[in-house]
Amino acid sequence: MLRCFNRMHDLYPGHRYDGAINLMPDGVDILHKDVDPIEVRMRISMVFQKPNPFPKSIFENVAYGLKVRGEKNRSVLDDKVEAALKGAALWNEAKDRLNELAVNLSGGQQQRLCIARALATEPEIILFDEPTSALDPIATGSIEELIGEIKHKVSVLIVTHNMQQAARVSDYTAYMYLGEMMEYGETNDIFMKPKRKETEDYITGRFG
Amino acid sequence: MSDKHLSTQFDAELSSISTRVLEMGGLVEQQVAAAVDALATFSEAQATQVIRNEERVNQLEIEIDRDLSNIIARRQPTARDLRLLIGVSKTIGNLERVGDEAARIARTTHRLIASGTHGRHFPTTAMVVEANMANASLRRSLDAFARLDVNLAMQVIRSDNEIDAEFDGLLRKLVTYMMEDPRTISASIDLVFVAKALERVGDHAKNLAEQVIYIVKGTDVRHTPPDGLESAVS
Numbered sequence: 001m002l003r004c005f006n007r008m009h010d011l012y013p014g015h016r017y018d019g020a021i022n023l024m025p026d027g028v029d030i031l032h033k034d035v036d037p038i039e040v041r042m043r044i045s046m047v048f049q050k051p052n053p054f055p056k057s058i059f060e061n062v063a064y065g066l067k068v069r070g071e072k073n074r075s076v077l078d079d080k081v082e083a084a085l086k087g088a089a090l091w092n093e094a095k096d097r098l099n100e101l102a103v104n105l106s107g108g109q110q111q112r113l114c115i116a117r118a119l120a121t122e123p124e125i126i127l128f129d130e131p132t133s134a135l136d137p138i139a140t141g142s143i144e145e146l147i148g149e150i151k152h153k154v155s156v157l158i159v160t161h162n163m164q165q166a167a168r169v170s171d172y173t174a175y176m177y178l179g180e181m182m183e184y185g186e187t188n189d190i191f192m193k194p195k196r197k198e199t200e201d202y203i204t205g206r207f208g
Numbered sequence: 209m210s211d212k213h214l215s216t217q218f219d220a221e222l223s224s225i226s227t228r229v230l231e232m233g234g235l236v237e238q239q240v241a242a243a244v245d246a247l248a249t250f251s252e253a254q255a256t257q258v259i260r261n262e263e264r265v266n267q268l269e270i271e272i273d274r275d276l277s278n279i280i281a282r283r284q285p286t287a288r289d290l291r292l293l294i295g296v297s298k299t300i301g302n303l304e305r306v307g308d309e310a311a312r313i314a315r316t317t318h319r320l321i322a323s324g325t326h327g328r329h330f331p332t333t334a335m336v337v338e339a340n341m342a343n344a345s346l347r348r349s350l351d352a353f354a355r356l357d358v359n360l361a362m363q364v365i366r367s368d369n370e371i372d373a374e375f376d377g378l379l380r381k382l383v384t385y386m387m388e389d390p391r392t393i394s395a396s397i398d399l400v401f402v403a404k405a406l407e408r409v410g411d412h413a414k415n416l417a418e419q420v421i422y423i424v425k426g427t428d429v430r431h432t433p434p435d436g437l438e439s440a441v442s
Contacts (some may be wrong), residue, residue, distance in 0.1 A: 163286070167286070192287060200287045206214065
């Protein structure tokens with residue numbers, strides 16, 4: 001489902017979209033065939049299940065999206081890379097090794113680097129696809145903490161199978177079951193007093 | 209809880225905690241009945257027994273609380289499971305205080321016997337009536353908890369004013385005693401406190417019933433006027 005939001009299904013032959021996703025405030029339907037998917041991905045970044053840094057330096061990873069957009073001014077790049085790394089709570093650990101290969105970072109650091117890379121182009125939405133499923137509890141905690149920080153600046157759409165993670169990080173929760181949306185509402189309501197029995201059965205561990 | 213968790217161990221933990229709440233409820237109900245009986249019959253031995261049992265009530269509260277913490281820490285319960293545990297936590301607090309009221313009545317009985325009140329005429333029958341009403345309320349709220357019965361819980365809440373009215377009547381009676389014979393003042397004041405303790409038992413029963421509604425419906429009906437109850441729950 002997450003792949004609809006940045007038109008990734010365009011890359012899979014035989015896939016098609018049904019319906020519309022209107023991105024506010026301008027209300028443009030990002031699924032419309034006249035809308036350029038590259039443009040959509042500029043406005044909507046994505047962080048994946050496994051950290052996927054480019055085989056480049058830490059600096060180049062974060063600067064990549066900006067360079068694709070044509071930014072050449074070195075001091076602007078420096079500033080934006082620093083801001084993005086700070087935004088992803090990686091600056092203190094990375095500032096002295098910006099030219100090192102990103103793959104030398106730990107798993108949790110790599111994931112934060114991917115978040116910095118996503119933040120660098122100042123998107124309106126960041127999609128998170130199971131961002132902590134490959135991480136240990138401490139790295140998971142720092143990513144969740146980070147999501148709590150960045151959600152004040154950018155909308156976060158996260159898919160997770162970890163219900164407690166959904167409860168911890170989100171303001172609104174949609175419960176999906178076999179591709180259908182069963183219930184959507186404020187996270188407090190979903191976890192305390194869901195409307196549908198199916199939702200309650202699932203979150204309390206009463207699987208049919 | 210009608211249907212089962214994937215984890216049967218979790219089911220067992222939740223049902224064990226409910227069973228223990230009912231055990232504690234049964235014990236405090238017995239305590240109230242025994243305390244009032246001891247007062248009505250001026251039985252020192254029975255009052256002593258009530259005070260002794262109080263320890264068991266306190267112990268149950270601590271044990272159930274410990275089980276609650278363990279379940280929350282290990283299972284991260286949500287929705288109705290979480291509401292059950294929160295409801296149980298408040299329920300046992302109320303039951304423990306019912307136990308305190310019973311012990312208070314027993315101590316008053318000791319004092320009355322020690323001061324030689326024994327044999328004088330007091331409205332102890334009316335006291336027994338109030339105690340029966342409060343205990344019936346308590347039993348019904350525990351039944352409502354056992355069966356997760358919202359309608360029964362609402363009945364308990366609505367009938368609380370009957371116990372309050374009984375308390376007011378008892379108070380008037382005791383004032384009459386004091387006015388007629390000032391020598392009864394000291395003992396009558398003790399009985400005022402007993403009547404008040406019983407009225408509090410009724411309040412705790414009402415609190416229990418409110419928790420049952422919270423557990424089942426997720427609606428907090430505390431401080432809801434009785435005539436607004438139906439619409440709050442639906």
